[in-house]
Amino acid sequence: MSQEVSLHQRRRPPTVHEVDGIPWLRLLNAGERERALATLVVGDALRGDYVCRVGRPVTYWFGLVEGLLKMSADNADGLTMTFTGVPPGGWFGEGTALKREPYRYNIQALRKSLVAGLPIDTFHWLLDHSIGFNRFVMNQLNERLGQFIAAREIDRLGNPDVRVARSLAALFNPVLYPAVGEILRITQQELAYIVGLSRQRVNEALSTLEEQKAISVEYGGVRVLDLQALRTGMFTQRKAQDGGLMPRRGRHGAAPASLHGDVVDASGASVQIA
Numbered sequence: 001m002s003q004e005v006s007l008h009q010r011r012r013p014p015t016v017h018e019v020d021g022i023p024w025l026r027l028l029n030a031g032e033r034e035r036a037l038a039t040l041v042v043g044d045a046l047r048g049d050y051v052c053r054v055g056r057p058v059t060y061w062f063g064l065v066e067g068l069l070k071m072s073a074d075n076a077d078g079l080t081m082t083f084t085g086v087p088p089g090g091w092f093g094e095g096t097a098l099k100r101e102p103y104r105y106n107i108q109a110l111r112k113s114l115v116a117g118l119p120i121d122t123f124h125w126l127l128d129h130s131i132g133f134n135r136f137v138m139n140q141l142n143e144r145l146g147q148f149i150a151a152r153e154i155d156r157l158g159n160p161d162v163r164v165a166r167s168l169a170a171l172f173n174p175v176l177y178p179a180v181g182e183i184l185r186i187t188q189q190e191l192a193y194i195v196g197l198s199r200q201r202v203n204e205a206l207s208t209l210e211e212q213k214a215i216s217v218e219y220g221g222v223r224v225l226d227l228q229a230l231r232t233g234m235f236t237q238r239k240a241q242d243g244g245l246m247p248r249r250g251r252h253g254a255a256p257a258s259l260h261g262d263v264v265d266a267s268g269a270s271v272q273i274a
Contacts, residue, residue: 007049007115011041014065014116018042021065022116023089023178027132039122045069045109052093052107058100060117063091067113068186070194073105084147085110085194087171087186089179094137095144097123110190143175160197162233164205165214167195168222169230185221 069086
């Protein structure tokens with residue numbers, strides 16, 4: 001039995017608290033909201049579970065209530081390319097849902113996550129009847145376009161510090177991921193999977209960004225202090241002006257304790273971060 005079927009079998013109606021974490025519901029009128037809530041489901045995705053898989057037909061429009069997901073695909077050489085991470089509050093796959101086409105990417109849980117799903121027929125009913133819902137989806141598509149243009153640029157960057165900065169900036173997008181706020185709960189290894197660098201190199205980049213006061217590494221996550229600097233790389237100019245600050249590592253050269261944790265690798269196997 002596949003992981004995707006197992007996730008489907010774990011579906012249930014959302015609680016009131018979980019409903020409050022779905023941003024587009026508040027844009028609907030009473031009738032539209034009632035229609036959506038009648039079919040909306042949530043399910044617990046375990047580490048390594050696939051929410052969507054390449055080639056599978058679209059059945060739901062998905063969102064993340066709690067946890068962390070990654071969007072990726074395999075290239076012709078069999079290598080995995082990660083496009084972006086999906087933090088809490090993010091809804092994804094609206095383009096695929098609009099066209100009712102098979103998925104061209106995988107969505108996998110990097111940790112235990114609570115995933116919400118709106119059936120594809122309800123998604124299209126709301127498009128046909130709700131102005132508020134249409135505006136939300138249009139904003140999603142517009143931000144998503146900018147996100148993937150930026151991701152293409154990130155792939156061509158040779159500076160690992162800038163790669164990490166831009167990737168963090170994408171995860172703090174207030175339109176796509178309104179539930180994140182100023183602090184993102186993420187481990188260093190999870191960020192490494194999303195950025196496409198080693199854990200050690202991500203550690204150095206985080207130390208550099210913290211030195212430049214673009215972020216603050218806290219227990220269990222990262223707090224953004226200067227989102228514009230992360231987006232534009234202005235911290236690299238400040239670094240040069242300050243005489244080239246060296247990346248600061250944790251005690252004995254280890255990763256910051258606040259980013260340690262037990263996560264999952266690309267194959268779904270558990271990895272213990274030392």
